[in-house]
Amino acid sequence: MTIIEFKNTSKSFGPLKVLDGVDLSIDVGEVVVLVGPSGSGKSTLLRCINGLEMITGGDLIIDGLSVTGSARQLREIRQEAGMVFQQFNLFPQLTALDNVAFGPAKVRGLNRAQARETALDLLEKVGLRDKAGHYPAELSGGQQQRVAIARALAVKPKVMLFDEPTSALDPELKQEVLNVMRALAEEGMTMVVVTHEMGFAKQVGTRLIFMEHGHIAVDGNPREVIDTPPNDRMKDFLQHV
Amino acid sequence: MEMDWSVIIDFLPQLLEGARTTIYITVVGLLGGVVLGTLAGLMRAYGGRVLNAIAFAYIELIRGTPIVVQVMFLYFALPVLADLRIDPMSAAFLAIIVNAGAYIAEIVRGAFLSIGKGLTEAGLAIGLPHWKVLVYIIGPLAFRRLIPPLGNQFIVSLKDTSLFIVIGVGELTRTGQEIMASNFRAVEIWTAVAIIYLVMTGTLSLILRTIEKRMRIL
Ligand SMILES: Nc1ncnc2c1ncn2[C@@H]1O[C@H](COP(=O)(O)OP(=O)(O)OP(=O)(O)O)[C@@H](O)[C@H]1O
Ligand SMILES: [Mg+2]
Numbered sequence: 001m002t003i004i005e006f007k008n009t010s011k012s013f014g015p016l017k018v019l020d021g022v023d024l025s026i027d028v029g030e031v032v033v034l035v036g037p038s039g040s041g042k043s044t045l046l047r048c049i050n051g052l053e054m055i056t057g058g059d060l061i062i063d064g065l066s067v068t069g070s071a072r073q074l075r076e077i078r079q080e081a082g083m084v085f086q087q088f089n090l091f092p093q094l095t096a097l098d099n100v101a102f103g104p105a106k107v108r109g110l111n112r113a114q115a116r117e118t119a120l121d122l123l124e125k126v127g128l129r130d131k132a133g134h135y136p137a138e139l140s141g142g143q144q145q146r147v148a149i150a151r152a153l154a155v156k157p158k159v160m161l162f163d164e165p166t167s168a169l170d171p172e173l174k175q176e177v178l179n180v181m182r183a184l185a186e187e188g189m190t191m192v193v194v195t196h197e198m199g200f201a202k203q204v205g206t207r208l209i210f211m212e213h214g215h216i217a218v219d220g221n222p223r224e225v226i227d228t229p230p231n232d233r234m235k236d237f238l239q240h241v
Numbered sequence: 242m243e244m245d246w247s248v249i250i251d252f253l254p255q256l257l258e259g260a261r262t263t264i265y266i267t268v269v270g271l272l273g274g275v276v277l278g279t280l281a282g283l284m285r286a287y288g289g290r291v292l293n294a295i296a297f298a299y300i301e302l303i304r305g306t307p308i309v310v311q312v313m314f315l316y317f318a319l320p321v322l323a324d325l326r327i328d329p330m331s332a333a334f335l336a337i338i339v340n341a342g343a344y345i346a347e348i349v350r351g352a353f354l355s356i357g358k359g360l361t362e363a364g365l366a367i368g369l370p371h372w373k374v375l376v377y378i379i380g381p382l383a384f385r386r387l388i389p390p391l392g393n394q395f396i397v398s399l400k401d402t403s404l405f406i407v408i409g410v411g412e413l414t415r416t417g418q419e420i421m422a423s424n425f426r427a428v429e430i431w432t433a434v435a436i437i438y439l440v441m442t443g444t445l446s447l448i449l450r451t452i453e454k455r456m457r458i459l
Contacts, residue, residue, distance in 0.1 A: 052362055071370070079368035089363035091378055103367040106377060148363075155367050 001028045003063050003159060003190055004049060010057030011044055011214075018044045020214040021058065026192065026207075028158075031185045033201040033222060034194045036211035037237055042194045045211070046161050049192065050081040063158060079107060082152030086164040088144040090136040096123060096147045097132040103155040122150035126180050142173030146180055153184075160184065162193040196241045198226055210234045248426045249433045256430075259416025260437050266330070266412060267399045270337025274398065275391075277338055278345025285350040287375070296346060303343035309404050312336045316408045333405045333412075341398045348390045352383040385456050392449035396442050403438075413437060 004026040011019035018041045026032055034042045047053040048060055051067045051074045060067045062077045090099050100119035104110040110118065123129045126146040136144050145165055152160060162181065166174040178200050185191055185204045195201065201208055201222045208225050210218035218225055218234050229235040249256075284296035303311065316332040319325055327335070356379050364374035403414035417434035421427055 050366055052365065075368045075370060078366055083363075083366040085359060085363065087359050089357075089359040091360060091363070093381055102377075106373065107368045151363075152367065 002026065003028050004192070005061045006045075006058070007060070008058035009048065009055050009060050011041075011048055011053060012056045018214050019048065019055070022215060024209070024216060024219075026190065028190050029188050030207055031191045031193065031205050032207045032209060033205035034192060034209050034211060035196070035201070035237070035241075036217075040211040041214040042211055043163050046083075046163050046192060046194055049159075049161055050078050050083055052083075079155050080157055081159045081161055082155060082157035083161045084145070084148050084152055084163070084165045086167050088136070088141070088148045088168070090144055090148055090151070092136050095133050095135055096128060096139065096143075099136070099147055100150045100154050103151060107155055118154055119150070122154050123147070125153075125183075126150045127176070140173060141169045142176045145169065145177045149177075149180055149184075159190045159192065162191065162195065164194050164196070166195065166197060198238070198241060202226055210237070244428060245426065246429055248424060248429050252420050252430070253433070255420060256413065256416055256433055256437060259411060259413040260441065262410065262416075263399070263402050263412040263414075264441065266333045266337060266402045266405070266410070267395075269334050270402075271341055271395055271398055273334070273338035274341030274345055277342030279349050281342060281346035282349025282353070283375075285346060286353045287371075300343045300346050303340055304347075308336065308340050308401055309407060311340055312404060312408060315339075329405070329408045329410045332408055333402065333410045336405070337398055337401065340401065341394060344394050344397075345391065348387060348394065349383070351390075352387040353379060355386055356382050388449060388453050388456070392446065392453075395445055395449070399442060399445065400438065 002025045004024075006022045006024040009019055009022045010017065022045065034045065036042050044053055048055050048067065049062060055067060063080050065073050065077050065080075067074065067077060090096075091102065094102065097116065097119050100122050101112075101115040104118045105112065105115040120129060120132060123132055126149055128143060128146055128150070131139060131143060131147075136147070139147065145168075149160075149165075165181070166177050169177065174197070178197060181191070181193070181200070182204050193200075193205070205222040208218070208220060208222040209216055210225070210231070212233060218229070218231055220230070225234070226238065229238055281296040281299060284292040285300070288296065312332060315335055316327065316329065319327065353375075360378055360382070361371075361374055364378045365371065369377070402410075402412050405412055406415040406418060409415070413434060417430050421430045424430075
């Protein structure tokens, strides 16, 4: 069953064409790893899925809703597609618990007690129940990113979008975040992940997409295309990550 | 020349009455100024082209002219132009509202825009409408950064009330002027007036610093 469908989707910033007629459909349960050189449009592709960037051509359907629909539809799409950012973007004035409880309370309309309970369950899941009362500034980068994952999950999305979730982390902290992502994939969550972690791509990814100049240059099984790149530029790219 | 500090005691009730008027104008004017300034500041930061342009014109108009001219305009020119007579007190309130509003608008705009775009995106990404992101997330963060420059503006506006001497409002400066005109005790009276202003601005500073200390700037 298709949950994300790009139909000849384009995105320009003024004269700069960043996505150039992308066709791509992603099924429920897939873990799509997105790689490519800097500026190739990976973040833009991801941000179009939840409408943080507006597409400028073609169409993009998420779980039956077009990103070009009403503001209300867009909010529905955002509830279906959670996002995790490179810089975590936790709300600094709220504790870990309140960060996670925020979505259930303000978006899903749960009462305080229910929202708290949901949040505690999710903090447990990312291994941070004991940090519930800590503010973001009191957590390590890896812990902050795990809270951010819990915050996105709290809205009960059907898809999770990750934009370089470990790039801002020290090597020893990357693994704890990747482990949480792996567990999520094992539960069957549909995921689109921009990352340079080729180990993760091979072990967890079900599909790998190599982007170049705003379109999809390679689309295949992660192990196969990483071990034998079908394209010189991808080969070149892989030597540098 | 002999100083006679006892005249201060004699005229203290009258001076305090003037100070009361000063505080009254300041409080009413700043309440209005904060409302107007917040509105104009948010229009600047998030409004479409039209709202932004309106707020921009207002802010530039006020910042580009002296407050005395604004007061004169409200009190003397408006009645001629619009056939709208206003009493001195109303002109004073209005002048502080409109003048402080313009400066507060810039403060509000700056504070909201100083909060990283990432937090707005994080709020939007969980499916909140933009206005809720502003109310629940960006607003509270911006508020903390607002306090120091807002406090500064409050003090400026308090002192600006002394300009209403030109339209005959009986605030502290005018009260001092009137007393002086009757007894020529310039040193004593102006010393007393200055000290009363210092007490008022000092109290305001103290309140603001306490609020600031209570709140962690994030
Ligand atoms: N808001 C914007 N305004 C103008 N240009 C933009 C904007 N966002 C991205 N771009 C441009 O679009 C192109 C693609 O950017 P994008 O962030 O999608 O690349 P990326 O593949 O994620 O790169 P990186 O690996 O560096 O994160 C770049 O040339 C970038 O400068
Ligand atoms: Mg990127």
